[in-house]
Amino acid sequence: MGYVLYFGGKLLRLNYTIATAGHVDHGKTTLIKHLTGKDCDTHPEEKKRGITIHLGFSHINLSDNIVAGIIDVPGHKDFIDTMISGINGIDLVLFIVAADEGFMPQTFEHLQILNVLEIKKGLILITKCDLVDNETLSLLEEDIKTNVKNTFLENATITPISVKSGINIDNLKPMILKTLTPHTSSFPSWEGCRGGQEPHTSYLPNSTP
Numbered sequence: 001m002g003y004v005l006y007f008g009g010k011l012l013r014l015n016y017t018i019a020t021a022g023h024v025d026h027g028k029t030t031l032i033k034h035l036t037g038k039d040c041d042t043h044p045e046e047k048k049r050g051i052t053i054h055l056g057f058s059h060i061n062l063s064d065n066i067v068a069g070i071i072d073v074p075g076h077k078d079f080i081d082t083m084i085s086g087i088n089g090i091d092l093v094l095f096i097v098a099a100d101e102g103f104m105p106q107t108f109e110h111l112q113i114l115n116v117l118e119i120k121k122g123l124i125l126i127t128k129c130d131l132v133d134n135e136t137l138s139l140l141e142e143d144i145k146t147n148v149k150n151t152f153l154e155n156a157t158i159t160p161i162s163v164k165s166g167i168n169i170d171n172l173k174p175m176i177l178k179t180l181t182p183h184t185s186s187f188p189s190w191e192g193c194r195g196g197q198e199p200h201t202s203y204l205p206n207s208t209p
Contacts, residue, residue, distance in 0.1 A: 016180050019071040019087045021114060022096030023104035027127035027163065029056065031096070032072050034163045035172065036060050055086045062177040068092075080106075084113060092180050093122040095153060099129045099160065102140050103147050115151050121179055122153045129160035129167055 020028035036058040056072035073086040087093065093114055097107060114122070124144060129137060141158055148154055157175065161168045 016091040018092040021110040023106040026098035126160040130162040130165040
């Protein structure tokens, strides 16, 4: 759940939490590393196996006063409990589908879990889009639309990206910011606290404004 930090009656910072979701080896950790400069796979076993096992944490500055914490979750079926603990209560999910594989078992499973937990906002990112031709990419986009129909992602933006070639990578931060930032009118009201000299935190509802 996002929150607003005030000091002296002025908005200091908006804080949000976003997380990844999707099948193993679809590029979740690689994307976060590219966006934040931090490799979330820090445990020796993760390096050895080449997959995410534990929750990874990083953050991204979306603007001068808007920060998003990022949780990188495992995509392997054996670590589904860890995935659930990471996405509960987030403000936005980066739903990852690899262009060369499409919807896989944990893609479906993660989507079902996100729905059950009533996550409200998400961006659908087709990773590794440089590995397929335009026709394959178009077919995959249609398949994604079919698979997310009647879910919270039904009207989500679908964006092909490639960390390797840089396709649409520069557009991600503005997209995340636009999706996360509520309308100004929805900011919690503040009437001062102890003469306006102490920080004051108000929580934003985890819902679309």
